[in-house]
Amino acid sequence: MDEKEPNPRSARDALMIELIGDLGRVNDQITALPSDIKNAVEGSLRLIADAVEQTEKSAKEVLEKFQAEIKSSADNEADNFKQKMAINERTTMLSEKHHTKTHNLSVIMAFLVIFNTLFCGCMLGFLFYSQQKYEEKMENYADAYQIQQAAIANLPEKIQQQFEEEKRKLLSEK
Structure with a gap:
């Protein structure tokens, strides 16, 4: 109620004064609404911006780590290649220095052993493959028979x- 006005004369005046006060409060809330929305949107945008920034930082860190790993791996491979080349050069020098019949014979024997080992491995692989194919074929026959x-x-x-009679005849002929 307003302090300037005297007490309301009737219930109707009191109700009108109360409704006008309520309308004033509603008007205040409506006028405050855009600033509330603005504050809420600003907060949301700040959160989104922070999340995007954090994601960018994470992506940058991952990229830097990945580049460091690639560089490290490339350096290691280059060192390994250099070592292998050095070993190969030394082996060639030793081979040329000690090129005798016994050495040639041992090299030939080593190649024969490696070849035989590889041949046996291939044969075992072929046998294993054939056995797997045979087992698959037998499973297919069993499945077909069950169906x-x-x-x-x-x-x-x-x-x-009739089918059983034909089956007995066929089996008795074999």
């Missing part, structure tokens, strides 16, 4: 008996 038996079980009795 066939299930189909025969669904046939009428008369046809099932």
Whole structure:
């Protein structure tokens, strides 16, 4: 209520004064709404900006680590290649210095042993592969036989008996 006005004369005046006060509060809330929305949006945008910035930092760190790993790996591989080249050069020099019949014979024997080992490995691999194919084939035959038996079980009795008679004849001939 307003302090300037005297006490309301009737309930109607009191109600009008109260409604006008309520309208004033609603008006204040409506006028404050854009600033509230602005504050909420600014906060959300700050959070999004922080998240984007954090993501960019993380991506940059990952990229830097990845580049460092690649550089390290390249350096290691270059060093390994240099060492292998040096070993190869030394081996060649030693081979040329000690090129005798016994050395040639031992080299030939080493190659024969390696070749035989590789040949045996290939044969074992082929046998393993053949065995797997044979097992798959047998599984397929067993599956086909089970499917066939299930189909025969669904046939009428008369046809099932005819099938059994034909099967016995075929098996007795072999």
